[in-house]
Amino acid sequence: MGRQLQTMRNRGKRRSPQPSVHTLTARVAELGFKDNKRRLALIDELLKKCTYYNNNTTNCTQLLDEHKDINGLVDQIVAIERGITISLPKRCDDNWLAFKQWLNDNEIDVSKVDIKWWDDRQGFGLTALSDIKETEVFLEICRRVMITGETALKSDLNLASFISEDPVLQHMPNIVVALHVIDEYCKTDSFWRPYLQCLPSAYETALYLSDEDVNQLKGTQVLEEVVKMKRSIARQYAYFANQLHTNDRAMKLEFKNFFTYELYRDYVRNCEGVVFVVHVFEWDVSDDCRRRFQINTPIITTNTAIIATPPAIPANIYRVRLAALLANNALWANRSEAAVPSAQALAFAAQRLLWLLLKVWCHFHIKLIIDLVFISANFIVVLMTNSWAVSTVMTRQNAIPSCDGQSMTTALIPLWDMSNHKHGKLSTDYDLNTDSGVCRAMNDFNTGEQIFIYYGSRSNGEFFVHNGFVYDDNCNDFVPLRLGISRNDPLFQHKYDLCKKLDLNISGVFRLHHKCQPIDQNLLAFLRVFHFNKDEIEFWLQNENISDIYSAECKSLTHLNEKIQQFLSNRSALLLIGYPKPESQLNL
Incomplete structure (x- = not known):
């Protein structure tokens, strides 16, 4: 997007036409x-x-x-x-003028924004031409001007x-x-x-x-x-x-x-990339399901790379819980729509197409959230993401509904992709009624200020690799830690049994989050098991509240806090040893 740092800056210089x-x-x-x-x-x-x-x-x-x-x-x-x-x-003046004229010719309203060069760090971005209030629509881009997987076929x-x-x-x-x-x-x-x-x-x-x-x-x-x-x-x-x-x-x-x-x-x-699109469903007294944009909290995922706060519900757990809700709710028991979704349907929902499902599903999603105490009973939030990316989510790709609304298609959205990143809340949406991508202000913007959008929850490593910048004091930053319980550990089998009961991997990559966030619950549970003695393992294997091992509020396990902090400190120090020294330290 606009924030990428370019190695070839072109600010107003006239260039000879490119070869034919x-x-x-x-x-x-x-x-x-x-x-x-x-x-x-x-x-x-x-x-x-x-x-x-x-x-x-x-x-x-x-x-x-x-x-x-x-x-x-x-x-x-x-x-x-x-x-x-x-x-x-x-990016010369003539090309910018031609681009703005093209937007105008295609009835794109740009009365609230303009494109501006900010500095060498941010590059080009959007600026507010008038005061814009939080949640106000400042940009609406119709499908007609988008480059998509469907236009490639036409x-x-x-x-x-x-x-x-x-x-x-x-x-x-x-x-x-x-x-x-x-x-x-x-x-x-x-x-x-x-x-x-x-x-x-x-x-x-x-x-x-x-x-x-x-x-x-x-x-x-x-x-x-x-x-x-x-x-x-x-x-x-x-x-x-x-x-x-x-x-x-x-x-x-x-x-x-x-x-x-x-x-x-x-x-x-x-x-390659993504502008995150958020769809929110609200269930009201009129039995009407409406789309709105709101916050970044996926409720269901089959992608372990997606991290949400609170965590998304794993697809297998989602299906089991939903089946139980259906079985115990006489009101919906006889509805033909109220069937436990198949694995294929779950994968479909996990790709952020939940908004295409029937209203009855919205009811159960909300009830599920209430039971699991995740978020307010009034909202269901689905975060759209790129289903292809295995190792990369890059700068400009948007996932939008296809023309027939039955699947997703990849799209580049002109002008939309000039927005730079700032930490905040997701405020982008796709309006099926107008067949347009919609940008709402994530906070108030005064005339002349740069308009930012929130790219989503990414670490600085992800921003560096896929977007070409790092974000100062990024609250979503993390360091991946490869940890495991050695088979040479005398208590390996006992710890293995406990991890299995907890549905916790005995080895893998865990995330050490930014200091502004609490320790990841999976990392906390792993390190507690890692430091347990035999008596503690046997106690928790028999304890019906075994899930408390995941909880930072479990008072009976606070005696391990100091050991865990020291372990993380030592592990971080070892990681730093592997980093190349800055030139200023080479002769020290």
Whole structure:
């Protein structure tokens, strides 16, 4: 979004027009048989290397060696491709004016906001043209101007044909949008050209890190993620570069002759990410279910990477509890809609499509929340997220309802994605009645102030990797701790039995949260079990209140607090030892 730190700042400078498609095609012809043959050989080698390294290693030395190997091949490919690289967007005055005119021509109301350069840290962002009150709508973007997975199937028949048969594209909707963006950017008459010309040309994100930069991540929790992400992008580039020269349908695409690593990297970068959308349901006396935006609290999840406060309900527990509620509630027992959802339906709901379900479900969701004492009985909150991202949630992708409302589609939303991040509450929504994305003010903004939105609960590691910045004093920050109970522990079997009864892993990655948040309940329970003696284990195995081990309020376990604090202090010190020393400390 607008907050990304760009390595190429363009503030009002006039630039010469970019080369035309025909000019670039001529450049490809001039590339030479030997150079192109060398390029294709390197692409094949890159694909093989990426496949070879796809072993999810966590060894620091191996990760650094892998990055150096893959990055070396990429550098060689980029050097050959310099002559056919298409010019990336130039954020000059003329392009900004054309973009605003395009928004106006498509009836997008921008009377409350404008685009402004703020500083080198924040880049471009939105500014308030008048006072805006909390919850007031300041931006509404209709589907007509969005770039989506659905428009990819309509705007270019050759691309649609390729998408329909390619197994990778069928399972990676964000890549569909990325290729769609490249395809449209290479067309001088594209409907979206005014928007595409105002996208950033580069970012200070992990995809731009050099070998030296990556070496500075040694010891950090983000090293593995950075290397895996760069490997993934390199593998995707190599795969599609091969397809564009061997697949009959792909060879018909207009951009096939100038599909380069840098072009793919930059536009995948633009197309991977998320603007969180929140849907809230309110059950009122009139038996009417209305959508509103409110707070960031998923109530159901099948994604263990999603962390909420309070925690989301795991899908398996959700299903069991919901079945019990249905069985014990005569009022709804005979309703055909009131059936326990299947695993497929749960997965559907966990993808944040709960708002499509019937009103009867809203009643049970609320009752479930009341019983579990999670949040107010008046609200159900569902946080939309990106279902594809395994290791990355990047900067510009939005999950919105498809045209028929039966599924989700990936979308880029012009102007919306210029909003910078600030800690607060989620205040973005999708209005099915107007078929538009809606931004509401998360707090009051005075005339001339920058308008921020809340990107969602992310650590600084996630912001650094996927957005290119870190947020000062981030309350959502955490450090992942890999912990486990050794099989050499004399009490291993006893602790294993207790962990099993608690539904707690005996080894795994736990989160040490920012100081403003209490200790994570899973981490607390694990460390208590870790420090239990035999008598304590036997006591809790027989205790019907065994779930108290998760509670920070359990007074009978406060005697372990000092041991737990010391353990965490020692563990943190060990992690810091692995970090490279700042230059100012090298000679100390």
